[in-house]
Amino acid sequence: MNYLKLSKTELLNLKADLEEKYSSYKEKGLKLNMSRGKPSPKQLDLSNALLTEDMGSYYAADGTDARNYGVLEGLPETRQFFADTLGLKTENIIVGGNASLNLEYDALIRCWVFGSRGEKPWGQLPKVKFICLTPGYDRHFGMLQDLGIEMISLELKSDGPDMDKIEEIVKDDSSVKGIFCVPLYSNPTGVCYSEENVRRLAAMPTAAEDFKIFWDNAYGIHHLYDEGEKLADIFKLCEEYGTEDRVYYFFSTSKITHPGSGISCIAASSDMIKEIKAHMTYQTIGHDKINQLRILHFFEKNGGIFEQMKRQASILRPKFEMVVKAFEKGFTDSGILTWESPKGGYFVSVNTLEGCAKATAVLCKEAGLTLTGAGATYPYGKDPKDANIRIAPSYPETDELETAVEVFCVCVKLAAVNKLLENK
C-alpha cells in the first residue's frame, strides 16, 4: 500500500484505525527503550567470567607487576592483542581506559591545546571546522559543538563519504581541520567505506598540515554474519601517500565484553604516538593494567575475541532481522519509510516521510517507547529533513523488541497519515 496515493477518506479511516491500535498500546503502560546502542543483559552474561573467576597472573609477560603504577602506553601484550585483532602494528598502539570516546576526546583536546605536527593549537585559531558525515554519531558532534568547532554536514553515501565534495572542501580551506569517521557499520546507517573511498581519504591533499581523520572503528569486528564486510587498512594506504600522521584510529572492547569496564586503544603513526605520549605523560601514570590482563585472560580462556563476536552475533542477528522483517512487512512500497539492512554494528537507520521524525518520536515516547531524540544524528541536533531515526534493537529482549517494533511501526504510520492529511 502506497500511503502517498491514498485519498483523504482513506487516510481518515486509516487514522481512526491506527489511533485505536495506538491507544491500546498506550493503555499497556509500556516501558521500552531503543535509544542507545547498549548490549542486552544476555550479551553481557557472555562475559560474566570476568566478574567471578580468578583473573590469572597479575604479572605481565615482561614481569611487570600490573597491580602497581606505570606503563603509560599499556602492557606489551595488550598492545599486541589490539594490533593482532585489528591488523595494526604493536608499536603504534596506546591502550586507554574503559572508553575509546575518552581517547577521542583527549586527542581532540590535545590538538586544541597543544596543536599537532608543530602547527598552531586549534584553540588559538579564529575558526576551526570539521566535516561531519550525516546521519552520524551524536557524541562526535557533541564534543565538536562544545569546543565551538563549526560542523560542515555532508550526507554519507552507501559506500562512505562523498569524496568529491570532501576533496573540494579540504584542498583550499586550512581551517578545515578534521573529520570523524565510523568506517565499518557506521553509526547509525551501517554503511561500510569502500576501499576506493578509504584510499581517497588517505590520498587527498589538505590545506591544513595538521588535518586529522578520527577513525572511530567502534564496530570493526562487530559483524552480524560470518561473511563480514572488509575494511581497507587506512595506515597502509596513508603510507603510500606519506599521510600517516593524519590518522587517529580508535577501538575498544566496550561492545565485546562489558561496556562499563572494557579497555580501549588509540593507534597512530610512530611520530604521532610520540606526540601523544609527550603530553599524555602529564595526564596519567598509566591506565588500568589489571583490567588489561583480566580481559586478555578472559579471551584466552574462551576461544579468543573472534569467537566471542560470533556469540554476540548469534544474540544480535535475530533482533536485527526481526526489525527489518517488520519494516518489510509494514512499509514495502509504502512511501513513508525507508531503512537500511545493516550487516553489522548496532543500529538500524530509518527515514520517515519528511517532517515526520520528531512527530514519530513524540508518539513513541507517549506510548512508553524511548528512541534517540529525533535530530540527534545530525550536527546541532538539527535534521534538515526531520526524517532520520536511529533504532537500536540490541538492548530489549526478543519479546519486548517485538512489541517495541510494533509500537514504532504504528507511530510511523500515524505520524505519516497526520502529515499527509495536512495537505488534503
Add this chain to the structure above:
Amino acid sequence: MNYLKLSKTELLNLKADLEEKYSSYKEKGLKLNMSRGKPSPKQLDLSNALLTEDMGSYYAADGTDARNYGVLEGLPETRQFFADTLGLKTENIIVGGNASLNLEYDALIRCWVFGSRGEKPWGQLPKVKFICLTPGYDRHFGMLQDLGIEMISLELKSDGPDMDKIEEIVKDDSSVKGIFCVPLYSNPTGVCYSEENVRRLAAMPTAAEDFKIFWDNAYGIHHLYDEGEKLADIFKLCEEYGTEDRVYYFFSTSKITHPGSGISCIAASSDMIKEIKAHMTYQTIGHDKINQLRILHFFEKNGGIFEQMKRQASILRPKFEMVVKAFEKGFTDSGILTWESPKGGYFVSVNTLEGCAKATAVLCKEAGLTLTGAGATYPYGKDPKDANIRIAPSYPETDELETAVEVFCVCVKLAAVNKLLENK
C-alpha cells in the same frame, strides 16, 4: 660529628674511608629503587582478593547494571563511600577512573579550554600563573609547565603555605589562577596544613574570580600512626566566606588497594559539579562501574577502608622508622643533612648541604640506587639550593631498604666531603 668543622686532613681521611665503602657497594651490582612512591608487593598483596574472588553483585543498590554503559558521575554508593571516607557530601562527588592525577589534569584543561564561572578560558589569556609550593610534587609542576603556565615558587613551611606571601600575591594579580596543594602529609615533606592556614586559603580575597585551589588530598587517610593528623574541612571553611567554587578536591584508592586499578574522585561545590559535568558529558559515558562495585565489595568484606589503612601502616611504619633512625645515627649534628620525620604519606624529604643534591643522586645512581632526579621537587626541575632529595622508602623490602639507606648515607657524606674540600 660536625662535618663543617673538620680540617682538610680530616676530610681527606674521611673521603678515603667513604670511597672505600662506596666501592664495596658498587662492586655488589645493586639494583635498588627509592624513586617513586610505589607500594611494595607486600602492601599490594593486602588487596589480592580483588583479583581472585567473585566480586559480588554487579547490580548497584539502585538496580543499575554496572556492566553496561552510563552513570557519568559514578554509582551512588561509590560517591557515598568517598563522601563518608573524607567527610564530604555525596552530591558534591564525581567518581573517576584509576587515577586522580587524570581528574586533576582534566580539571585544569577544562579551565584552560572552557574557563570556569563564566570567566575567560585560561588558554585565551596572555599570561597564566600558578603558585607552586616547594619542595612539591613533580607531576603537578609538569602539567603546569606543559601548558606554559608560569610557576611562582614558594617554600612550604612546617604548617603549610606561607599565607602572608600568598595573600599578597593573589590579591591584585588576576593572572594568578591557582595553587596545587597536598594538604596532608605533603609530597615530599610530609607537612600537614594547620587549620589556620586552610582557613586563610578559604578566606583570602583573590583578584581572579576563577582562582582554583587544586586540593590533592592524596594522603588524606594515609597515617603511619593511630593518632593521625587532622585536616580542616576546606569546603566548610570556604562556605563561611562564600568561596566554595574555588576548590577542586581530589582523592583516590591508588595507595589503598592497587595503584594500577583503583578508583578516584573529584569533589567540588554544587555549581562546580554542574560545570564539570556539562563538559565531561562529551568526554566519557562514565567510568568503570564494575571496578567501583568490586572495590566497595572488597572493603565490605575486609573491615572497611580504615582497617585497610592500618594494615598498610603496619607495613610502612617500620620502613619509615628505619630511614629516620639511620639518618639520626649518621647525621645528627653533622651539618650536612636535615630531614623530616613524617607521620604519614609516602616520602621522607631531606636537604643535603647546598649544592650537593645532584652530586649525591649521581653517586647513588652509579652504585645502583635510583632516586627521584634531584631538582624534581621544584618547578622546572630546578632546586635553587640543589639540596632537596625525595626519599621513597615504601617499595623496597626491609633488607633492601636497609642496604639502600646505607648506600644513600655514604653518598650524602661523600658528596658533602667533596663539596667541603672544594673550599679548603
